[in-house]
Amino acid sequence: MTLNLSYTxxxxxSSLATYLVTGSNRGIGLEYCRQLNQRGDQVIATCRASxxxxxxxxxxxxxxxxxxxxxxxxxxxxxxxxxxxxxxxxNAGIAEFNSLSNLDPESVIRQFEVNALSPLCFTKAFLRNxxxxxxxxxxxxxxxxxxxxxxxxxxxxxxxxxxxCMVGKSLSIDLKPNGISVxxxxxxxxxxxxxxxxxxxxxxxxxxxxxxxxxDSLTLENSGTFWHSNGETLPW
Numbered sequence: 001m002t003l004n005l006s007y008t009x010x011x012x013x014s015s016l017a018t019y020l021v022t023g024s025n026r027g028i029g030l031e032y033c034r035q036l037n038q039r040g041d042q043v044i045a046t047c048r049a050s051x052x053x054x055x056x057x058x059x060x061x062x063x064x065x066x067x068x069x070x071x072x073x074x075x076x077x078x079x080x081x082x083x084x085x086x087x088x089x090x091n092a093g094i095a096e097f098n099s100l101s102n103l104d105p106e107s108v109i110r111q112f113e114v115n116a117l118s119p120l121c122f123t124k125a126f127l128r129n130x131x132x133x134x135x136x137x138x139x140x141x142x143x144x145x146x147x148x149x150x151x152x153x154x155x156x157x158x159x160x161x162x163x164x165c166m167v168g169k170s171l172s173i174d175l176k177p178n179g180i181s182v183x184x185x186x187x188x189x190x191x192x193x194x195x196x197x198x199x200x201x202x203x204x205x206x207x208x209x210x211x212x213x214x215x216d217s218l219t220l221e222n223s224g225t226f227w228h229s230n231g232e233t234l235p236w
């Protein structure tokens with residue numbers, strides 16, 4: 001009986017997955033950490049500065065992480081040396097909605113750097129922590145769909161999210177030989193600070209429920225797919 005109990009406990013322990021979530025102090029990132037923690041997974045939450053809500057979860061929190069800073073990423077790499085990551089969720093991002101009339105090239109470049117280039121560089125930096133069976137989830141947006149663009153505007157945000165979709169597609173091809181799969185995910189219209197707490201959106205809880213279902217079902221066979229959190233495959 002003791003041996004069987006010991007085996008069961010060991011099996012449960014070994015089945016736990018470790019998730020690293022960027023941009024985790026609020027909104028969708030915070031909800032990722034909350035739901036993953038509730039279901040028993042190990043969570044490494046990274047952010048520039050923590051929040052009382054994140055601290056209350058009791059997960060591992062790494063602050064001072066700016067995804068667009070090479071020095072910051074290098075520091076995190078040292079802290080996580082030897083830590084295996086089962087799922088890397090790249091959630092950190094910014095939104096600056098530029099119209100044609102107030103186009104700001106510096107804003108466009110800044111969004112490219114944070115939303116597209118940084119997730120690519122961050123993934124490359126942590127390849128040593130990933131292995132066969134690991135997954136990478138990139139939080140993009142339906143606004144990164146060219147075919148779905150019927151309203152125009154938001155130049156920097158749209159362009160950066162299109163670029164992130166291309167990052168995800170290329171990574172899905174380049175990482176497949178290593179047994180690493182990639183999901184390109186749209187959270188839906190979510191009521192968070194980034195969207196001005198829109199009354200037309202779904203809650204972070206609803207969004208992350210769907211997003212985790214997509215990540216859980218991710219395989220090498222469907223790697224590189226552009227999904228809505230509700231399971232719909234989105235057009236490029």
